[in-house]
């Protein structure tokens with residue numbers, strides 16, 4: 001398998017805005033390189049002069065870094081700018097989207113592991129899946145390895161690394177501390193897959209990565225002039241369990257013990273059914289996809305809307321105080337479309353509106369993740385971009 005030039009092993013993912021502790025010359029150089037790449041990634045192609053202005057670096061520094069990045073094949077000369085102002089026309093430089101490919105794995109679905117080959121711009125160039133079929137523990141690790149092998153065999157570009165979004169609690173070393181439904185406890189998933197594939201592997205919680213994806217790729221594509229404003233958004237993933245990824249003021253919030261956003265076991269019905277955690281009436285009991293699908297089957301077509309409405313209302317009750325405290329701009333629901341995109345989403349939004357001040361709900365957009373079923377995979381890819389190239 002071709003190896004990327006950046007060959008650090010599983011470096012911890014850094015939420016944007018993390019302060020660096022020292023500023024040695026080599027750190028400054030790495031920082032400047034990231035800054036140049038980040039500017040090109042977010043703002044698109046531009047001349048070296050504009051790049052210096054946008055990044056706040058000097059012209060000679062920018063030229064040196066662009067030369068280095070061009071030699072690495074990450075940045076490419078795009079020729080002369082057509083609408084040149086007075087004077088000598090400037091040469092544009094931009095990120096070469098297929099300089100590297102990233103393998104991205106989304107392990108969040110209850111039925112299948114989804115894998116994708118993603119380019120540096122976040123375009124999915126190939127997608128493949130393997131059915132889980134009840135596999136857990138080592139058998140589930142073997143499935144993830146098989147998915148990596150299939151994806152790696154399908155691209156000839158050099159690999160920047162592998163990114164993995166998994167349900168459960170994941171630490172910065174890529175150790176899955178707990179993923180109940182996959183039977184993983186203290187599993188060093190990043191180290192295992194990295195030894196298997198021979199490239200750096202970065203692992204994160206699926207909901208966190210989905211939030212990172214909305215932040216990274218939506219932002220880079222955002223064209224309303226507000227892309228530099230820090231956003232506060234929450235992605236709620238509804239699959240086997242209920243997960244939350246949180247980006248506040250542009251930075252991913254993971255919390256102590258990496259367990260921020262555990263809303264699945266907040267009680268919504270004291271007389272409700274017993275939950276996997278041993279208590280009664282958790283949000284997860286009302287909302288997790290397998291249970292909800294089973295309840296829909298028990299109802300006729302006329303009353304299914306009411307089942308979905310009730311689940312959405314439970315979600316809204318839990319979300320209302322969170323949205324109020326954090327002043328979120330956006331809540332995105334990710335999971336099976338047949339469950340989420342309709343009565344459930346409407347009931348959740350109505351409930352949040354009814355239970356918060358209008359000043360809170362007016363600034364809030366609640367939506368379904370849409371056709372972007374690659375959200376966690378794209379987040380996994382942006383984890384690799386951030387760790388390997390410093391683009392966040």
Ligand SMILES: [Zn+2]
Nearest residue numbers: 265275277282
């Ligand atoms: Zn519970």
